[in-house]
Amino acid sequence: HCKKIDERVAESAIVSETFQDGMASQWTGRMLIHGPAGIWKSVVARKMQDRFDAIRPTLFVASKADEFSRVPFGCIKQIVHELLLDVVMTSNPTKWKNAILDACGDGASIMVEIFPLLKQIIGEQPPTKDPSRSDDKFRTLRLTARLISTFTSPHRPLVLFLDDLQWADPSTLEQIVQICLDPESHNILIVATCREDNSGNWPLMKDCFRKLSHNNVLFRKVMLKCLTLDHVTEMLMDSFPAISDVEFLAVLLYEKSEGNPFTIV
Numbered sequence: 353h354c355k356k357i358d359e360r361v362a363e364s365a366i367v368s369e370t371f372q373d374g375m376a377s378q379w380t381g382r383m384l385i386h387g388p389a390g391i392w393k394s395v396v397a398r399k400m401q402d403r404f405d406a407i408r409p410t411l412f413v414a415s416k417a418d419e420f421s422r423v424p425f426g427c428i429k430q431i432v433h434e435l436l437l438d439v440v441m442t443s444n445p446t447k448w449k450n451a452i453l454d455a456c457g458d459g460a461s462i463m464v465e466i467f468p469l470l471k472q473i474i475g476e477q478p479p480t481k482d483p484s485r486s487d488d489k490f491r492t493l494r495l496t497a498r499l500i501s502t503f504t505s506p507h508r509p510l511v512l513f514l515d516d517l518q519w520a521d522p523s524t525l526e527q528i529v530q531i532c533l534d535p536e537s538h539n540i541l542i543v544a545t546c547r548e549d550n551s552g553n554w555p556l557m558k559d560c561f562r563k564l565s566h567n568n569v570l571f572r573k574v575m576l577k578c579l580t581l582d583h584v585t586e587m588l589m590d591s592f593p594a595i596s597d598v599e600f601l602a603v604l605l606y607e608k609s610e611g612n613p614f615t616i617v
Contacts, residue, residue: 380532381541382569384517386548387576388612393545394515396576400543404511411438411503412511417519419552424523427514428496429467435503436469445473448502455498463495470499493530501537509539517544518552525553525560532569544571578611 385393404410415430423429439448452474456463461477464470471477504510514520514528528544531537546557561571579587585602588595595601609615
């Protein structure tokens, strides 16, 4: 497909601007890419990595919510697993041990229980000093936010990509709120994609955004629209330069697909 369309120039410029603003102030940046199903939201989001790296080297970690999964912290477990796997496979786990233990404190055993791979880095941990708090939901959210924050720095900010947020489980949405509100979360950009058809957990998502809004924390929204006839024509010319009557085929495809990229491809 056409690279120019793929990159969505105007929308990508907003993404780059948000990243630069966030990194300049070392805050937690937030962006929501939304639009109809099949509009290439995920493609645009994944194209960001090259743009971000051109500005500053980043650690880009992706997760995808599953419509049929009911696993608590589904997306967050994917993200933390990838972060921990990167340490285990490519780094010296020993140098991370102290940073992680400092972040988790006496709650390290709780984190090991939720994220088993963590045990390979920090080893077996004694039970929390206050067993009655081991099931404390807020404590788990706070500890996870602090754990994630250990993997980011001004020199290598962390980009968390959450695809299909409309299917995210309640715990994942609560964790996003906690990361956004945690005063220790810095140099993080959260990029989420979601449909705009009120499917999935839209009511929970709205509650999530409402809570953030009450704390003066907003997601910058990027709306992706369907392709125009000119876009479809350009795509065909780019993909099939030998076709002579490309305009006729473009009109046909545009009318059948209503400009939805997924339908066209």
